[in-house]
Amino acid sequence: MMIHIDVSSVLRQTLSCELYSNLVTRPTGAAVRTQIEALLDDERDRSLTVIDFSHVGMIDFSCADEVVAKLLLRSVAEERAVREVYFLFRGVTDDHWDSIESVLERHGLALVMETDDGCRVVGTVNDRERRAWQTVYDLGRAVPADVAPAIGTPQDDAARVLDGLHRRRLLMRLEDGYVAVGGLSDRRA
Amino acid sequence: MTSVITVPPSLDDQSFEQVVEQLAAVPADAKLLVDARHTRWASPYGLTALLTLGQTRQERPTLAVPEAEETAGYWARAGFFKHAEELFELNGSVPRARAGESSVLLEITPVVKSEDVHEVVGRIQQQAQKILTTELHYDPKATVGFAMTLSEICQNIIEHAGRGGWVGVQAYTYRKRLGKRVVVVAVCDAGRGFRQSLESAPGRVLDDRWDDGKALEDAVVRGVSRFRDPGRGQGIAGVRRFISRWDAKLSVRSGTARIALIPSWDEDVPLQENLAPFPGAQVQVTLAERVSGGPR
Numbered sequence: 001m002m003i004h005i006d007v008s009s010v011l012r013q014t015l016s017c018e019l020y021s022n023l024v025t026r027p028t029g030a031a032v033r034t035q036i037e038a039l040l041d042d043e044r045d046r047s048l049t050v051i052d053f054s055h056v057g058m059i060d061f062s063c064a065d066e067v068v069a070k071l072l073l074r075s076v077a078e079e080r081a082v083r084e085v086y087f088l089f090r091g092v093t094d095d096h097w098d099s100i101e102s103v104l105e106r107h108g109l110a111l112v113m114e115t116d117d118g119c120r121v122v123g124t125v126n127d128r129e130r131r132a133w134q135t136v137y138d139l140g141r142a143v144p145a146d147v148a149p150a151i152g153t154p155q156d157d158a159a160r161v162l163d164g165l166h167r168r169r170l171l172m173r174l175e176d177g178y179v180a181v182g183g184l185s186d187r188r189a
Numbered sequence: 190m191t192s193v194i195t196v197p198p199s200l201d202d203q204s205f206e207q208v209v210e211q212l213a214a215v216p217a218d219a220k221l222l223v224d225a226r227h228t229r230w231a232s233p234y235g236l237t238a239l240l241t242l243g244q245t246r247q248e249r250p251t252l253a254v255p256e257a258e259e260t261a262g263y264w265a266r267a268g269f270f271k272h273a274e275e276l277f278e279l280n281g282s283v284p285r286a287r288a289g290e291s292s293v294l295l296e297i298t299p300v301v302k303s304e305d306v307h308e309v310v311g312r313i314q315q316q317a318q319k320i321l322t323t324e325l326h327y328d329p330k331a332t333v334g335f336a337m338t339l340s341e342i343c344q345n346i347i348e349h350a351g352r353g354g355w356v357g358v359q360a361y362t363y364r365k366r367l368g369k370r371v372v373v374v375a376v377c378d379a380g381r382g383f384r385q386s387l388e389s390a391p392g393r394v395l396d397d398r399w400d401d402g403k404a405l406e407d408a409v410v411r412g413v414s415r416f417r418d419p420g421r422g423q424g425i426a427g428v429r430r431f432i433s434r435w436d437a438k439l440s441v442r443s444g445t446a447r448i449a450l451i452p453s454w455d456e457d458v459p460l461q462e463n464l465a466p467f468p469g470a471q472v473q474v475t476l477a478e479r480v481s482g483g484p485r
Binding site for chain 2: 015020022024025026027028057058060061062064065066069070094095098099102103106107
């Protein structure tokens with residue numbers, strides 16, 4: 001199930017004001033996140049949500065912490081593990097990136113960002129994890145045996161890397177292998 | 190008996206200390222006359238700090254407004270008098286604010302609630318982009334960082350001060366030191382200040398060295414927050430990054446101390462302690478005209 005959330009629309013609903021397009025202040029961020037979480041509450045088992053920043057002017061550090069970091073932290077939290085919530089970030093520009101990058105670093109988080117050239121994983125991931133993710137993304141669907149040569153490790157290690165990326169909600173685990181977040185949306189057209 | 194506080198001819202973050210020193214000798218409930226008749230110039234810091242002074246008094250003080258028409262006219266355009274009349278008895282000729290060519294990027298605006306920060310950021314963006322890129326030769330990317338910095342500093346009032354404050358932004362030529370154009374942001378409040386805010390953190394252990402200076406070091410340099418949430422303190426960290434990237438200046442005064450992140454073009458003191466006490470926090474960010482647009 002894929003859901004699309006236009007953050008700018010959520011912001012305007014939250015503030016009850018059409019004039020503001022900037023995600024600023026921690027209370028605003030908390031309110032926007034709460035609204036997004038409420039939209040996701042109806043979803044079961046596994047869902048992919050596109051968080052769309054296309055119409056957001058700028059986002060400050062406090063708001064990025066509330067909206068991006070806390071949303072990701074909750075999606076990877078153990079108590080939510082029964083429900084798999086994945087996020088794909090769309091419309092992130094240079095105007096948003098400084099604050100988003102900063103909060104990802106602070107919390108050791110990573111996310112999948114959709115750009116004109118496709119999707120990529122950004123934030124706190126090591127080189128091996130990045131290559132593993134990219135391999136799965138390029139292949140569309142992959143198992144440890146596909147990824148091991150690309151990252152130069154035995155299959156057992158590749159399996160651990162893929163499992164780690166799955167637990168961080170950067171890869172989805174299906175019955176017949178892993179799919180990258182954004183890999184599905186990229187091929188939806 | 191009325192105590193008279195003389196406002197210096199040029200009122201900025203440095204000379205406001207003269208005001209605070211005079212104020213330290215006056216009991217909080219004493220009748221006060223703030224004499225700005227001979228003041229000819231004021232920075233946004235001077236004006237917003239003067240408003241916070243009015244906030245601190247138990248009895249409504251009197252403000253003798255600048256006699257120079259040009260000065261009083263500027264104070265009116267900066268939005269000073271419309272807030273001052275709520276805090277002071279105004280004595281003298283108060284001009285009406287007239288629209289026109291002005292160096293005021295953001296007139297003095299109250300910051301009380303989250304929506305005020307939205308308003309401030311929304312209003313500043315276009316103006317700031319024009320001034321920063323065309324007059325101060327900054328890369329357009331700096332405009333977003335500037336708005337973020339403004340947002341985070343204003344939020345400090347909402348999150349920590351416990352009462353409202355003011356923000357003002359102005360562009361002017363900084364003749365005293367640089368002879369260059371600068372954009373100055375001032376955000377001042379008379380709330381509880383950094384020390385008291387950090388002291389309210391649950392389980393906070395205070396050592397022998399704990400004072401206003403240490404509180405400022407913790408908050409500004411180390412990003413310590415009174416909240417346990419590990420995501421806290423990122424705002425000030427982001428401000429520090431912006432200041433460093435664009436060789437700008439940040440100074441924060443709170444209680445009896447003042448800390449400054451000093452750029453290459455300035456010769457301020459990193460930490461001043463044992464200043465005359467003044468409540469709340471007074472923050473100033475200065476961006477100076479650049480030779481080239483990129484970050485340092």
